Amino acid sequence: MDLLRANLHKVRIPEPTNRIHKDECCVSFDTPRSEGGLYVDMNSFLGFGREHVAWNFEKSENPVYLHIVQRRKPEPDETDRPLKKPTLLAIGVEGGFGEQEPEYDVTYEIVILPEFVSLPFPSVDLPEKVRLAVDKVILAESADRKQQLASWVADKKIISAHAMDLQQLDNGVIVPPTGWKCSKCDKTENLWLNLTDGMILCGRWVWDGTGGNNHAVEHYQQTKYPLAVKLGTISADLEGADVYSYPEDDSVEDPILAQHLSHFGIDFSSLQKTEMTTAERELDHNTNFDWNRIQESGKDAEPLYGPGYTGLVNLGNSCYMASVMQVMFSTHPFISRYFEKQSLKAAFAISQADPTLDLNMQMTKLAHGMLSGKYSAPSQEGQEGIRPRMFKSVIAASHPEFSSMRQQDALEFYHHLIDKVEQANPGNHELNPCTGFKFIIEERVQCPSGKVSYNQHCDNFLTLSIPLHEATNKGGFEKLLFFCFLYRI
Template identity: 50%
Template sequence: MAAPMSLELLKNLPSPRVPHGGEKVYKDECVFCFENLESKDGLYICMNTYLGFCKDHVLPHFKSTTNPLYLQMKVIKTKKPKEEVEKLEKPTRLAIGVEGGFDVEDENLYDIQEINTLVVLPDRAEFPLPNPELPAEIQASIAGIIAADSASRQEDVAAWDGDQKFISKHSENLKQLDNGVKVPTSGWKCSRCDLKDNLWLNLTDGTILCGRRYFDGSGGNNHALDYYKETGFPLAVKLGTITPNGADVYSYDEDAMVDDPHLAKHISHFGINMLMMEKTDKTMTELEIDLNTRVWEWDAMQEAGSKLKPLYGPGYTGLKNLGNSCYMNSVLQVLFTIPDFVQRYANQVEALFNAAPPDATGDFNVQMAKFGHAILSGNIPKHQLLITEIVLKMKG
């Protein structure tokens, strides 16, 4: 039961910090376990350090810091009706957490109710929010914490924004041969094979060649890449993606998709009027999005059509795959089958937690112990599995 406290007494407490742009606010999960905003008691965010804790781990933090003010944040999610979900727009950008990109949290699939409370420790006095009578400094800190992107979301967006490009070093002074080549506006074909799609125009001499062969045998025959190795001509534009707004440009020398500010001039050298072009082929970003949203791989992993009994309990906790983290997930699962590793990081959790530095978010021992205990104990509720997409068995 929360102890009573008057608003007047709040004025005698130390003022909290007010987060400004770019500061990390750890409001995704507890520093020492995987309790999160959807847990029964949500998370307690220290209004001085911006570290988040579950109900069990917040008191030790208070005792070590004597910071009395915490913002308790809790979320209740209710799945939206199927017809509402079907109306959602598909991703148009290979990025996470930005407009047009993938939604890490699947927020569009749920109606979300947020419950925020100011909590004062050690008595656990509670002040439901919003409350206009709170001191101005406390209100400013609360508003800043609620508005800030969580630390993990900042990292996800930075790591996954596949649309970030740089200007090619070859763009400014690209050498173009006066060889009389004029390229038609349609009807293209690879100069070395019969492929008529996934074609790239070399911006040095106007040669049209097919793109790379994908892992499944589709795509091209690698002729554009082979041509670069033979000639050293660095830039190519993907035919079919040219529009008045730009196109896909690849730098073989820099091994990356790049921006070419002089693209209109470079393609006009071969008789192509950029303003008259229409998109007829998928961009590389669209192709990658297709790969990341295809259903058949997921169906294959789940053995669609088969009757399987899900496993759950100690040693059977899964890990969430962010799209390209399945290899790391499998390595971690294997590591925690090694007895010495289990003894070091899963069987000595309390000792490692007690030796934690003030900010344990980046401490290897603490975070590895947190992880090991979670996947081996079986204490993670089914609805809070560390992983929902990929479950790797650790036994049998």
Template identity: 40%
Template sequence: MEGAKSMETVSQWEEEVKESKYFKDLVQLPATKKISPSPKAGRVSHRCEKSGDTQNLWLNLSDGFIGGGRRFFDGSGGSNGALDHFAEEEAKGNFYPLVVKLGTITPEGADVYSYARDEDAMVKDPLLAQHLEHWGIDVMKMEKTDKTLAEMQVDLNLNYDWSRICESGDKPLERLRAPGLVGLKNLGQSCYMNSSLQLLLALPEVKNHYMDADFQMRRSAPAEVQNDLVSQVAKLVNGLNGPRYAPPLREGADEEDPKLVMAPQMFRTLIGRGHVEFATSRQQDAAEFVQYFLEQLARAERGAGSRVSGPTTAMFDFAVEERLQESSGSKRVKYMKVRQNMLGIPVKLEDAENLEEVLAYRAAKEKDGQDAKKLKTEGAEEPKAVIQLASCLSRLGAVEEVQFRGGGACKTTRLATMPRYLIVQLQRYYVDEKWCPAKLDCKARWEMIVLRERTHGA
């Protein structure tokens, strides 16, 4: 029963896996070596050919290379040997995209991953048995000896020690201070500004443009430094990513040293000057601030000449193409392109994966009678709508019926170009049945995407 329950849990987490487009014409080099089907009892025969690791190993189906799985952002995971090998071979002009996880091979299949840039995901290889036979592995004789990625994902979500990132109980977090880990002081309702700056000013290109260790950028300001946006951005970039606000922690220090807190007061005064909203101490919209900041920075960089090594804001620019086709008559088509630096993604309640549960609760709450009393007695909380990112993106690209030149038309939207960094805005505001502005309280299913990437050991 326990095993059946475990398999049921895994199946709930498994994503739809598609066939790789590369399995039919997969290149397989001459088998100058044979891969041992599985490690013998008590001995380890499989090792990463780069690091020597013996865990989380992947066999490249094209050239027989055995490498470790991905290394994650926090240093955990594998040695990254398999992915590094693929990149090295690709640089030489060799395309060896498919790898299989050793230890998951059975007569029923195995974990297969594609490193191809247009796939980069778990895939199916209908010719897997044939591809493995090339390297001396008979799938009919194989037994599972390692966890699949789906099982690893379940373990991570069920057993992850969240106290490592959340301070609770008697387990205080370890205090860290280092360049790149510096925060900004809240100046009173300035979280919208601080969070935006922390994101933008940590980008490698921004640091490359504005790191000013010798103060030359600030000393060369054409006016007073406090009135020069380029100088103020350089000050923030150096403070967040340099050593000034990140010296070693004092032994025995219990409180944060106020002298080591970076307060962006001068920047806030300058960026808000002349703006009816950002000049105040009220809470503002982060998306509006980002767009206003990028607009002001682009203008300041144009006047800075050689002081800045490149146009920073161009990294976020992209083109959105709208296609309109008349629904009747001549069915003429019109294309329009608009330059943007932020992609607005519609978030709708009807896209919730638990829509029936949410609507049932709301209906019971509004209904006079036993259902509403039962909810109140049980203290049941309203379930929060859970909306997948994929649903939001599908809505963005879906065909929309609109009015055009006095008649109906079909409108489709797509990205004509892609920026280096795509800034996404969740559009959760809508007009309710009383024609009043409201905000959809929902939970975006994006943290699950992060966890899936983390457990993709390939």
């Protein structure tokens, strides 16, 4: 305790604006769940794994740390489906997709370097300043949590431009409350009522055998009648009814749906919901879909472990980033620059005061995380991969698109990455790994007179067109394309 009191001036009480890195090490992918836990510097609030915390002490001379250890609780009997079924197309909000992570027991202690003297927490014997500082750290939102969007929610339905002035035919059609069937086939599910003429038709065919026979969309193509409502979704809660606009190619809101239904004799208040809406089907499919079905057909994928076989966890529509970084760190220039010729300790030593904001440090961290094999070992739970949140935060800083959680183009991200890496290594060809990606393209133009001109320019990418019939897994690829349109009627 005397040692702690002697270093009390090194302890800071965090302010609301401070970034507290208590989820992951700044120079590795160690977390409180790793062996050895995580050490949070009680002055800078940077987090470090057991192997790396001494480096921070040498550099900053901050001796007081909060040691956080999380140990997994025994799980109840596993089921194939989540215990709590999502009801909202969202991540991280009530009713949406949760992380579905197991529960952990968390322990805390105060550790003083360099001897790693430990003091229990909570304890009334600790100085009040330390107790207050630790409480603030524990209760505060982590830097990672602040950095990422708290949730991803499907766009709010727009009011259809065709709803308010929809022309309904006076053709005498009265729709019964039950017993519906497609007017052109025997389908009795996934039926859509066209709000112009009252035709009941089945929805789109889906590659997995579900859906309908495309009769509803074919009817629109022939008549151009714009709006349809899914019959099984109509109930007293009319806001939950699934209305689709063919011209707008989306689920929409019809403010006067009750009036449109009444035209065909439908009393919505007496109906019960019997089918899922388009959004609910998407939720259900995402919850239960066997993703192996859109991979190589008939092949069992065997997980690979070890150096170079570390996966990147999806941070939320971050597949574009993961695919580019897996490619980049399979090339010699990037492997040499950030893995073979630069250690984590060397990168940390030359990094700025906050290594989470240093591109060179985060590139090196990502390289060692992906290539060392430390985070790619068989376990009972399987290979989880690593979460490149700090890297994304740095590489996407001030970029309005890449800093979001929206889908992006991989080639655009590749160009952005090249620009950022070159800016971080100005005028130094030996340290700049991007020089290995540059080449000269020569273009030959011949005019009708027979004269020829040649033009050359430097570039770092080349587009190649690959016809679909050349694909070795054509069937699986076609299924993937169908999956992209799975929820359109």
